[in-house]
Amino acid sequence: MTSPTPGADPAGPQRRLRSRWLDAQLVEARQRHRVAVACQVLAGWLWVPQAAAIAWGFDAVLFSGGGLEALPRPLALLAAALLLRVLLGWCGQRASADVVETTIEGMRAGLARAAIARGPVWLRGERSGALVALSTGHVEATAPYYGGYLVARAEVACVPVVLLAAVFAADWIVGLVLLLTAPLAPVFMMLIGMGAETAGRRQLAALARAGAHFTDRLRGLDLIRVYGQGEAELAQVGAATETIRERSLRVLRIAFLSSAVLEFFASVSVALVAVYFGFTYLGMLDLRGTPLSLSTGLFCLLLAPEFYAPMRRLAAHYHDRANALAAVAEIESTFGALPALERDAPAQPLTPPAAAPAVHVEAVTLRHPGAAAPVLRDVSFEVPAGARLALVGPSGAGKSTLLDALAGWLAPEQGRIALPPATRIALAGQRPWLFHGSIADNLRLGAPDATPDEIHAAARVAQVLRFVERLPDGLETVIGERGFGLSGGEARRVALARALLRRPQLLLLDEPTAFLDPHTEADLLAALGAHLDGCTVVVATHSDAVMRWADAVWRVPTPGAPR
Structure with missing residues (x-):
């Protein structure tokens, strides 16, 4: 309308x-x-x-x-x-x-x-x-x-x-x-x-x-x-x-x-x-x-x-x-039209999958709202249950858009993305939103009932403790909106720890090791490898180390490139 x-x-x-x-x-x-x-x-x-x-x-x-x-x-x-x-x-x-x-x-x-x-x-x-x-x-x-x-x-x-x-x-x-x-x-x-x-x-x-x-x-x-x-x-x-x-x-x-x-x-x-x-x-x-x-x-x-x-x-x-x-x-x-304002209704319980899910992307075409042309056309791939897939391609090729679609944020224009119902998904993007409050408060968004030990464990895996130990109040240090007070790499690590606290069955990562030195990147990948048993991982990256860490690499097709 x-x-x-x-x-x-x-x-x-x-x-x-x-x-x-x-x-x-x-x-x-x-x-x-x-x-x-x-x-x-x-x-x-x-x-x-x-x-x-x-x-x-x-x-x-x-x-x-x-x-x-x-x-x-x-x-x-x-x-x-x-x-x-x-x-x-x-x-x-x-x-x-x-x-x-x-x-x-x-x-x-x-x-x-x-x-x-x-x-x-x-x-x-x-x-x-x-x-x-x-x-x-x-x-x-x-x-x-x-x-x-x-x-x-x-x-x-x-x-x-x-x-x-x-x-x-x-x-x-x-x-x-x-x-x-x-x-x-x-x-x-x-x-x-x-x-x-x-x-x-x-x-x-x-x-x-x-x-x-x-x-x-x-x-x-x-x-x-x-x-x-x-x-x-x-x-x-x-x-x-x-x-x-x-x-x-x-x-x-x-x-x-x-x-x-x-x-x-x-x-x-x-x-x-x-x-x-x-x-x-x-x-x-x-x-x-x-x-x-x-x-x-x-x-x-x-x-x-x-x-x-x-x-x-x-x-x-x-x-x-x-x-x-x-x-x-x-x-x-x-x-764009008068929205149907749905009232609160009791949610129908869905049984989550018992193990890490397999992901099937079948002939998917993705277009941003209002865009003149699709960013991705007719892409297909599979991720076996519990596997790690690295999405590789030049900047602007559509890796982040594909992660948005896997997270359910963007509906395919054509094709389908097959996931078991009630799959627990977590996404750590390139520009994570961090709220004004303590770092621990931002982590608890992933699991409001998380214990201090669980928060500490997720922060350790995401290498948050590396820089938090230098802060005056540790995990209770207050940061500004959009992560003011943290560097870009630190904000991404906080977002990664928040995603890990959710205990996802499908973890979507967008450039998780950007801005990290090689030593910190290696420690992060090793900690993730030990922590993510029983979890399917799809990661968009430009890093050779991440590609070696993944079980498979899928190159995002660019317009005009041979398939």
Whole structure:
């Protein structure tokens, strides 16, 4: 599905599809949403007895001559209506808050699962700042839709009908005035709202771009300072901030305009009702043919503003719908289609293979997402169970891509990769991601329940202890994000130890001995050879020592080379 560019007015079917996608996220909070709607609707219906109690009390005391003795019953009815409305309002707010919290939490988790499902290859092509903006600002933009717009929409559908029926029962002329003026407000609100989604999407797109830009620049702050581009980057941040300010004000203008239009029509309609009663009581207008009691007039005047109140609230929340649809459009644009946000489900247990697996690669063609041509075409080879295979070829030939495919991160365009189900796989790549924290914490990602002895053993095999012993706190030494504080070779050894802790049945290594001196490389290969019994190994390398260590060598075919 191709998403329209920001600023384009999406077609009606596409807007409905996004709206259905938004509503589908309520699946876990559907019951609480119904509670919130029911509380709001019941509170609106209670305006009928509340207005009747006020009109009854005034009529009894001021016009019927009943005095203060006539007040207890209307006051009791008024107190009961007010108390019920307060309780319903409180329950509705609690339920609505729970709906928003549950739905937003589920949406964020679902987007994370959808991103993970697309694999690291897809993630590498996305700006991390933009993905963070999706799960923070964009998801947060949908909160008022669930907490405000949907409830107001249900209230508009249910409350005015009951109030109109009550007014018609009291005076058909006032009911006719309300009935004829009611459609004007939604029509004008829809006309104004046509540009709300476009403005909201432009605002969210500006926020996402600014967030991604700022995050990327923070990561490369040292490089920016080295090249003396600090002032230029500050100017770009300032320009992005100004763009956000302008687009936010456009959204606010639309929101205020829609509310002002509805307030205008509601005020005019209430004024018409008031003028009608005024002229009737003065004897200047007689459309009924029968006398109009003051209690009837007061009852209708109290209900007339509340007849429009749900529509005013809907107008106040109408831009929330536009913002939510704009956020969904940005999510659709990032993922290429609206992702199916799967909920947590019990995993079906799979029995892992009892021993090291054999690997069969059959006529596989691999293409990076968005690439014009495949990086590998029609490649086939086998790795016997427990064997070590070295992938050899020039840089850019596709060795790392092939390892990604073996790890399940990249699906073949053609052909297949056959592995036993539930095979435990570990990959130590050329550019391992190390988190801010201690070296031991980074190792525990491979096995969160690993004992100190197991961590120490994996670090010894991967030759991590060679450089850790020189650090002030050993394995508890804190390193920065992306392994700041370690050399490239040291970071790769930490990643290798982390992979070994996983106790893999298939171990994939990408240039594991790069940047190592011959003595350290020999020690690493000897330790791996003794440690990896019962494990199938596929290693991409340029090293002659690694080729000699492997049981077999497979040369990655380059374009134009004979097979």
